């Protein structure tokens with residue numbers, strides 16, 4: 162498609178129409194046909210509210226979308242197809258674990274394969290564009306949207322984001338069964354103060370570049386088609402009106418060549434944010450910042466013509482925005498294949514993949530006396546509010562998932578054993594605990610993320626009865642459970658893991674699957690410790706004892722709570738044991754590029770997967786650097802008794818940082834590298850970097 166030629170034949174009104182996205186569900190609204198015919202719709206988001214995350218399901222189908230597409234293609238003067246979008250966040254009809262849980266798998270390949278399945282199902286319902294991956298690094302479990310994120314670490318978010326984009330888009334997203342992805346929310350939304358959604362954010366340029374922007378830069382390199390701007394502000398300026406962030410950094414510095422869509426009504430909300438007086442001002446500011454497409458406020462449609470007329474917006478800039486949108490429509494194959502022709506999507510393969518992904522995401526936190534796995538002959542008593550809850554375990558942002566087709570915890574367990582009806586007959590009590598999806602996701606935050614009192618009481622009751630208790634934690638977010646942790650002999654953090662939650666839990670607790678998930682976010686002891694994350698910068702005195710349990714010295718922390726987490730970032734047990742030895746530098750290329758290695762051995766009684774992690778600390782630098790930062794991980798399968806040497810490359814990318822001049826550079830000096838099975842790992846080597 163020669164897009165420039167196409168644009169040169171379009172009227173200003175037609176061009177502006179392409180910058181406009183409306184919300185619409187084919188069943189609900191009449192009169193849409195004429196709006197399409199008038200050429201004023203570039204994209205349709207198949208959604209009914211701004212809070213679609215926890216909305217009741219409303220089905221869509223490809224034939225209705227094709228009917229509307231036919232009007233755009235055949236009955237408008239420009240014949241430009243519509244881009245249909247929908248929030249396909251962690252599954253379509255088959256629901257996969259919430260993104261935070263998938264991130265706990267530390268398995269980008271499996272994440273990619275999962276999103277390939279998700280893309281096919283969504284495509285078959287007429288969707289060609291999704292609003293994922295969400296790349297908002299989050300250090301605050303009170304924020305309901307932490308469940309949509311990859312967790313607290315930028316490196317992990319880079320790897321996960323890349324996998325999601327590859328899964329959705331493949332090598333060529335014009336192919337049937339592929340979707341165009343959208344990296345969101347650019348940038349800093351995860352820093353919402355106090356975890357309150359839509360709240361203000363305070364992020365320094367240093368932290369922005371070294372933490373929050375990283376995953377977006379990688380997403381651009383991975384070829385993400387679109388980016389969604391965030392509601393929040395940076396340094397007092399809403400992102401929606403920030404030319405610095407959208408145009409200078411995202412488009413020019415990162416080289417993003419797709420288009421930027423605003424968040425839902427974010428253009429209009431510049432009025433709420435107090436930087437614009439009228440809708441017209443909003444349109445001018447957002448457009449001139451570089452927001453190419455206006456999500457649902459209809460402001461571009463209404464005001465851009467007069468803003469161009471008045472010389473406040475140049476037609477050249479309009480052409481550039483239209484170019485970006487048509488370029489992506491072309492890459493999505495819409496000019497050649499505007500209509501959805503469903504591809505074959507094997508339902509049972511997708512269900513298997515969802516089960517594999519769910520099992521790979523679950524994190525074994527505790528397993529006293531190797532109480533797990535259970536044998537199928539053991540007598541189990543099942544209790545807890547989540548045992549039959551099919552909807553909550555699907556998680557937030559499940560627009561098309563079907564609760565009736567979800568395997569509950571109880572159904573999963575019954576595939577192995579029939580629970581006894583009297584607890585006194587039981588060898589083991591399994592408690593299915595957790596939270597409702599309605600307290601997670603968009604516009605849902607909590608002031609307290611401690612384990613709900615009544616659930617802790619329930620666990621206490623069985624402890625006092627002398628029962629061995631296994632806690633299954635179906636929470637979307639990290640919770641603080643210091644007070645209850647002692648009541649459990651074993652804890653499996655099972656998240657909101659989607660359609661196959663029950664099967665995956667049962668496969669783990671009965672030993673068919675050896676757990677290998679690791680925490681993508683710190684589990685604090687108590688809510689009041691938040692924000693608590695592993696990659697904090699060093700302090701003048703020791704205000705953060707994340708890594709330090711020693712009681713024999715003064716640490717300036719809380720007087721009423723230990724400063725360390727209950728379970729740190731990267732933590733996760735297996736049924737087998739892994740031992741590390743022999744950390745070393747394997748290669749040193751001119752003191753600039755290094756390969757470090759460590760030997761890991763499976764010394765336990767089961768075959769299993771270990772997550773080998775590599776952290777780096779810049780010992781002395783011109784700026785305060787994190788005490789350690791994840792710079793590599795590999796999940797390795799080791800048979801009983803097997804050992805392998807695992808290696809990591811460390812060079813410019815891994816050792817550098819954005820300095821006080823906002824320039825990325827590596828500084829000469831020593832770096833300590835830590836390798837092992839979680840962020841507390843102590844096997845270290847020293848590197849000396851020299852330019």
Ligand code: BGC
Pocket residue numbers: 206208210211212213248292345424425603
């Ligand atoms: C959310 C986005 C979402 C959009 C469309 C907004 O309120 O912040 O993440 O993609 O709605 O549903």
